[in-house]
Amino acid sequence: MSMVVFFSFGMTSVVNAAPTATDQQATQALVRQLTGLRSFSADFEQTTKANIKSNAPKKAVSAQHLNQKFTGVMKVERPGKFYWETMAPSKQIIVTSGKTIWIYDPDLQQVVRQTVSDQVANTPALLLSGNTAQIMQSYTVSQPDVSKSYYTLIPKNTEGSFQDLSIGFAKDGTPNVMILNDALGQTTTINFNRVIKNTKITPSTFNFVPPKGTDIIDQ
Template sequence: MRSLLPCTRRLALVLLAGTAVTAHAGPLESLEEFVRSARSGRAEFTQVVTAPGRDGQAPRTRRSSGTFEFQRPDRFRFVYREPFAQTLVADGQTLWLHDVDLNQVTARKQAGVLASTPAALIAAAPDLQAIRRDFELLALPDQGGLQWVQATPRNREGQVASIKVGLRGDALAALDILDSFGQRSVLTFTGFQLNPALAADTFRFTPPKGADVIRQP
């Protein structure tokens, strides 16, 4: 499977939402209001992944884009349009990854792969106290017109080393994710819709006919 796929598994488990915040709220207060208010969302996304160079080579950069939808608790869909067509769906029980070009589907138990990830930080936790059970939170200085909160997983054995959450006004604008391999993924979001009514089958996934289905623990 092409080299983009493992990166997608690690870093594409990202959810987006937006919420109204007070004009002078600090980063932690903005994050708390965002977590409290966002029940569902829809947006366009761009993801830039930078991997460390090896043997003195320059870092490698890959760019992808697509659409994203989510609904609490623990349901989301990423549709990657470029550079390769892929679909990532969490239906509450199973995490499905479909590589369209290869017609290959990977299925994993959702509970075993989302802990201490951006999905757990943004989509599952009902309040800031729940987030603090899994993450150490630190308010960072404003940068690039955004408020920033750094979330470091308390479980240091996972694949995510740290997550920076960027908020602009009433919306979550960016996620900056560093994994344990030194690979960085920056996601930016546009055209966000807060709490839209999503179709019931948005988060259902049925492997296409003839697809090679790989089931992992």
């Protein structure tokens, strides 16, 4: 799943640089942000662009999704529950109740089934629903400006599908943006809108049952 508008609050002045946090301070600050986020739902807008500074082969960058806007809804309940539905321009559903993640493509009548433990480092949006301790073991966290709730995570496993992930939080503690730089030389930006924080989500939202006739592919 490729995911995550660039935002001005993450930028710092070249004349008066903002104070930065140590990795430990940044990690602790991010843990506090995630701990206070028991559940949330939001609409999202996602765009992907080629990173012109990347050394990745240009043929590796899929032109099909570049500069195209994807919209949909997402719902998260920690720990481990996640629902992501892309509605336009094509439909896809990604859902997990904590152990198995389902990636459903209704147009192909096909669903891919994977274990969540294998996907934490490869599916950035799952960070929002994951176990905080596990996340902190998998990433090095930095905070470019201690006055801003904006963090960059770099996977400790260099064989993952993305190079770094940045996440920003609004003043009320809700995520409002994710920016992903992947291994194919692409930058994906996801903006979250109409965010509702810490309200009860219907349990059945996170339980996926493949529709009759759907091909199931285990990976």
